[in-house]
Amino acid sequence: MVKIYTDKDASLEPIKDKTIAVLGYGSQGHAWALNLRDSGLKVLVGLEREGKSWEQAKKDGFNPMHTEDAVKNADIIIFLLPDMVQRTVYLERVKPHLRSGNDLVFAHGFNIHYRLIEPPKDVDVYMIAPKGPGPIVREYFVKGGGVPALVAVHQNYSGKALEKALAIAKALGATRAGVIETTFKEETETDLFGEQVDLVGGITQLMRSAFQVLVEAGYQPEIAYYETINEMKMIVDLIYEKGFSGMFKAVSDTAKYGGLTAGKYVIDESVKKRMKEVLDRIRSGEFANQWIEEYGKGAPTLVKGVQELENSLEEKVGREVREISLRGKPKS
Structure with a gap:
């Protein structure tokens, strides 16, 4: 322990x-x-x-x-x-x-x-x-x-x-x-891994991809944003406060069943395999070397990526949706 x-x-x-x-x-x-x-x-x-x-x-x-x-x-x-x-x-x-x-x-x-x-x-x-x-x-x-x-x-x-x-x-x-x-090793490697495959990189790409699939299928962008991005905060808050099982208890049986079956189909063993590849790059120092080289050039990949994100449909719609959501937030 x-x-x-x-x-x-x-x-x-x-x-x-x-x-x-x-x-x-x-x-x-x-x-x-x-x-x-x-x-x-x-x-x-x-x-x-x-x-x-x-x-x-x-x-x-x-x-x-x-x-x-x-x-x-x-x-x-x-x-x-x-x-x-x-x-x-x-x-x-x-x-x-x-x-x-x-x-x-x-x-x-x-x-x-x-x-x-x-x-x-x-x-x-x-x-x-x-x-x-x-x-x-x-x-x-x-x-x-x-x-x-x-x-x-x-x-x-x-x-x-x-x-x-x-x-x-x-x-x-x-x-x-x-x-x-x-240890410095454990903190560094787990921190970088979490940022890349989950907290920053993985979750952003998951939400953006889900949003894009709905919009490309003809659904209204505002509805797609609510269903794939905006509600994420509420789900994560439930997990933070009550764990995965607590979150599952708080959602409908339909959400439970759909989540358990489709979730494993989307995030399958091939995703875990690529996650392991990301971890290998971190542990070997390959990522650090790449980031040091990128930073030395003025971080063009970072600048381009952030600009693309800021100009995306998700962000345009998100600004409108967040305004609506904030209007309904209780005064603290």
Whole structure:
């Protein structure tokens, strides 16, 4: 049985006298900096440029500084920058100022697992990966709750890396829910796999394909959108709250029977075979190499794909349907 760490298993003691530099002030950086500070820790915000994030950090009561200045003054350095920016920032802004005994902390294992960043041996390297977007990490914390997280230790120079990882998890509010120990390898590979075949790639293509089949068969796009895309949120919410069996109990017997029979026909063994191929590409490093090469060219495939999605019939119809749905949403 997996070990679940909660508040009683973690203490802020290992980091209470440390200075923490949060590099980046986007979705996660904003949430982490505020949660850590509200937990009584000393937090610096390090940024590459004096833009919108800089101004937002000032509004939030921080005194933002350039990345290298934050690093020079920190004991714990937390990377909350986009994956493909971290290597350059590390080499140019962080590595020259690292001291023996510093901590390098990540929210995702990509750069360490694929050896884009190779830290010196005399620093601790660990990860806290909240299983939710930054705004939710902040919202749950403010309301007295917390988003579950994963923790992992890559390098334990001090002998106390896990204790410090759990301390940061506690300061984020994660131990209020539960924290599971993993490895950089497991977190990176499962995270990428989930994004690609299910959460981002798979679910988007499934919904778009279902929508297109109905429209091509002559059904009204608005009706098709409701049936194949809009209702997905309600189904996923049921699964989130009650599991698959709970969701099945909430739908009609006709939906149960149709779902059990047609679902296995559409998502069959050939789909699982291709999912395994995707996992093989992730585990071998092929995907990482491809993405690094793509990013170096300016990410043309990514830009083209997002533009195509934004200009699709699904999005045009979706904007209209979402407006109708929002009008009926109860006031909170």
